[in-house]
Amino acid sequence: MTERWMSLERVARLWIVEAGDLIKEALKNPFDIDSKSDPDDLVTEVDRNTEAFFYHKIKENFPDHQFLGEEGVAKELQSLKGTVWIVDPIDGTMNFVHQQVNFSISVGIYEEGKGVVGLVYDVMNGELFHAVRDRGVFLNDRPLKQVTDRSISESILGLNANWLVEDHHQEHEGLVRLAQDCRGTRSYGSAAIEMAYVAADRLDAYISLRLSPWDYAGGAVLLEEAGCKATRLDGEELSMLEKGSMIACKPELHTTIVADYLEKG
Amino acid sequence: MTERWMSLERVARLWIVEAGDLIKEALKNPFDIDSKSDPDDLVTEVDRNTEAFFYHKIKENFPDHQFLGEEGVAKELQSLKGTVWIVDPIDGTMNFVHQQVNFSISVGIYEEGKGVVGLVYDVMNGELFHAVRDRGVFLNDRPLKQVTDRSISESILGLNANWLVEDHHQEHEGLVRLAQDCRGTRSYGSAAIEMAYVAADRLDAYISLRLSPWDYAGGAVLLEEAGCKATRLDGEELSMLEKGSMIACKPELHTTIVADYLEKG
Numbered sequence: 001m002t003e004r005w006m007s008l009e010r011v012a013r014l015w016i017v018e019a020g021d022l023i024k025e026a027l028k029n030p031f032d033i034d035s036k037s038d039p040d041d042l043v044t045e046v047d048r049n050t051e052a053f054f055y056h057k058i059k060e061n062f063p064d065h066q067f068l069g070e071e072g073v074a075k076e077l078q079s080l081k082g083t084v085w086i087v088d089p090i091d092g093t094m095n096f097v098h099q100q101v102n103f104s105i106s107v108g109i110y111e112e113g114k115g116v117v118g119l120v121y122d123v124m125n126g127e128l129f130h131a132v133r134d135r136g137v138f139l140n141d142r143p144l145k146q147v148t149d150r151s152i153s154e155s156i157l158g159l160n161a162n163w164l165v166e167d168h169h170q171e172h173e174g175l176v177r178l179a180q181d182c183r184g185t186r187s188y189g190s191a192a193i194e195m196a197y198v199a200a201d202r203l204d205a206y207i208s209l210r211l212s213p214w215d216y217a218g219g220a221v222l223l224e225e226a227g228c229k230a231t232r233l234d235g236e237e238l239s240m241l242e243k244g245s246m247i248a249c250k251p252e253l254h255t256t257i258v259a260d261y262l263e264k265g
Numbered sequence: 266m267t268e269r270w271m272s273l274e275r276v277a278r279l280w281i282v283e284a285g286d287l288i289k290e291a292l293k294n295p296f297d298i299d300s301k302s303d304p305d306d307l308v309t310e311v312d313r314n315t316e317a318f319f320y321h322k323i324k325e326n327f328p329d330h331q332f333l334g335e336e337g338v339a340k341e342l343q344s345l346k347g348t349v350w351i352v353d354p355i356d357g358t359m360n361f362v363h364q365q366v367n368f369s370i371s372v373g374i375y376e377e378g379k380g381v382v383g384l385v386y387d388v389m390n391g392e393l394f395h396a397v398r399d400r401g402v403f404l405n406d407r408p409l410k411q412v413t414d415r416s417i418s419e420s421i422l423g424l425n426a427n428w429l430v431e432d433h434h435q436e437h438e439g440l441v442r443l444a445q446d447c448r449g450t451r452s453y454g455s456a457a458i459e460m461a462y463v464a465a466d467r468l469d470a471y472i473s474l475r476l477s478p479w480d481y482a483g484g485a486v487l488l489e490e491a492g493c494k495a496t497r498l499d500g501e502e503l504s505m506l507e508k509g510s511m512i513a514c515k516p517e518l519h520t521t522i523v524a525d526y527l528e529k530g
Contacts, residue, residue, distance in 0.1 A: 039418075040448050094449055098421050099467035125390055153304075156363050161426045161450040165441050176430050183305050184359055185426040187452045202364035 005116045005132045008109055012085075012119055013130060015057050016105050019050050020123040023090070027100055042093045047071055050089035050105065058085050068240075070214045080113040080240055086217035091120075092190030101125070106192035108217030110240060118221025120196040129196040131225040137199050147201045147226055149250040152181050152257075158194040158206035160187045169209060171233060171245075174261040178207075195219025195248045199226035205249040205257060207233070213240045219248065229254040233262045270381040270397045273348075273374055277384055278395060280322050281370050284315050285388040288355070292365055307358045312336055315354035315370065323350050333505075335479045345378040345505055351482035356385075357455030366390070371457035373482030375505060383486025385461040394461040396490040402464050412466045412491055414515040417446050417522075423459040423471035425452045434474060436498060436510075439526040443472075460484025460513045464491035470514040470522060472498070478505045484513065494519045498527045 023046055032045045051071040058065055066084040067074040077084065085107065090096050092103035101124040109117035116133045129144075131137040137144050163175050179185055186203065188194055192215060194206040199222040208215075217240055220230045230238055233245040235258045249257060291311045298309050316336040323330055331349040332339040342349065350372065355361050357368035366389040374382035381398045394409075396402040402409050428440050444450055451468065453459055457480060459471040464487040473480075482505055485495045495503055498510040500523045514522060 094421065099462070101467065156359065156454075159426060161424060161429055161444045161452070164426055164429050165444045179426045179430045184454065185452060186454050187426070187450060189421075189449065189451050197364070202366065 001116075002132065002134060005109075006135065008083075009117045009119070009130065009132045011061070012107050012109065012117055013128070015054060016107055016119050016121045016128065019053050019089070019105055020121055022053065023050060023105075023123055033097055040094070042097050043071065044090070044093065044097065046096070047090045047093055048073070051087060054085070054087045054089065054107070068213060068217075070212065077241065080110055082112070084110045084240070086110060086214050086240060088192060088214035088218070091192040091215060092188075095189045102188055102190060102193070104190050104192045104196075106214065106218035108219075108221055108240075110217065113240065115217070115221040115224065118218040118225070120192045120218050120222060122190075122193055122196070127196075129199065129222050131199075131222045133221065133225070135225070137222050137225040139200060144200050144226060147199070147228060147250050149252040150204055152178070152253070153183060155182045155204035155253060156184045156186060156202075157182050158187060158197065158203045159185045160189075160208070163207070163209055171209065171262055175207070178257065178261045191215040191246075192219050195230065196222055198228055198248045198250070199223050204253055205247060207245075207247045207257075209233070209245045210243065211246050212243045213238075216246055216248075223248050227251060231258075233258070235263075266381075267397065267399060270374075271400065274382045274384070274395065274397045276326070277350075277372050277374065277382055278393070280319060281372055281384050281386045281393070284318050284354070284370055285386055287318065288315060288370075288388055298362055305359070307362050308336065309355075309358065309362065311361070312355045312358055313338070316352060319350065319352045319354065319372070333478060333482075335477065342506065345375055347377070349375045349505070351375060351479050351505060353457060353479035353483070356457040356480060357453075360454045367453060367455060367458070369455050369457045369461075371479065371483035373484075373486055373505075375482065378505065380482070380486040380489065383483045383490070385457045385483050385487060387455075387458055387461070392461075394464065394487050396464075396487045398486065398490070400490070402487050402490040404465060409465050409491060412464070412493060412515050414517040415469055417443070417518070418448060420447045420469035420518060421449045421451060421467075422447050423452060423462065423468045424450045425454075425473070428472070428474055436474065436527055440472070443522065443526045456480040456511075457484050460495065461487055463493055463513045463515070464488050469518055470512060472510075472512045472522075474498070474510045475508065476511050477508045478503075481511055481513075488513050492516060496523075498523070500528075 088106040096103040107119040197203040353371040361368040372384040462468040
């Protein structure tokens, strides 16, 4: 199986780099920006074109593979049977629109529901995080070193201020306490990059209350290969078909945060 | 005067790039880490060596210039008379230690208290933001386009969660309201980079309650040249000799945030 997964990863890497080049090219000209259900949920023609790029490449080369993407280019997915590509063409669209940096392309390839290839590409900073199941995790072909599990007081957490000022969710008190107890918090505005940062030992945990499968499908494979955990905030398994909360975390710290900050939250 | 400032900037740019190369070299080997007054206030031998690098270069080439740096290589400064170099050898030391990315070198050159050269170098991402008084602001030699002044609801703010969970300061209520009203918040862990991001129109404002002159001396020149403002949270002028709060901001948004969120805070 590993040979097959590595061959899939090679193809996916070619496409993700090509898609990144197309995005950089698109940034040279003005592009249309719309908002979705809420005015802060932005989408651009570049998101849609990038998703279509992946969809057509996959349909052409692997006609029996399934596709799940943020922008709905393919029809909705009902199950994870067979081989499924889960793609976020631009993770961090708000950064893409406002900053033209700090966004990523995320690709996860799943077989019968199991993640076998994960790619997160921080396009403008030129960092491609990549992993094949059972083969470890890499940054631009360099193997990442083993993560260090730190105590809360020495940890840096990816945590958006949004979850601390929105107080109508049950985790609010726990998250405020966590932000007070940790060494520091950061927020980059791309869930996929923040998950890759945990796998690369740049953050100790990343927490979000609302994410979709395309946000975390690629990152979850990176994390598993890095010896980290990615679950719902209650510790339950992530769903690749439904939205939900997520904590990506070093393994011991995961146990502590879920038990001492989230279950009591 | 402009010719003199441009010549100073050319020299400062050579040194800041050389210092960045020395830091990248230092990252290849383990380095000593200490903490200062509080356990989360980290300092490394790389911070100290980088500050000494600037101090000796300046003393050798400009013996009559004054020097103010974070690590106390020079004796404490009593006034801003003459030409003063204000240097943060590594802004974002916590990122430097934990991530080995997302830190910067900040250099501000002041004449009789007035900022004439500003440099912020995001070492690992290869972005050098630079400005000479009255000559505009640049990123890697490309002039930055004019900033866009947005409403609060369309703005992205650099604001660390720390200020939202520490509730014993008078701005707490105002900052929580601001975080609720804006489009999104980010936190990168380097004040100098976040100020440069405002000048580059990647953030609309950056707010911190506790900074030192070396954190903002370089960024303040970038902001002035970008047509933005950098003041204390009460709107008063920044001091280059004393610590304090800071808001770096687009001009109209600055008026709104100070009047509607901070003075009422």
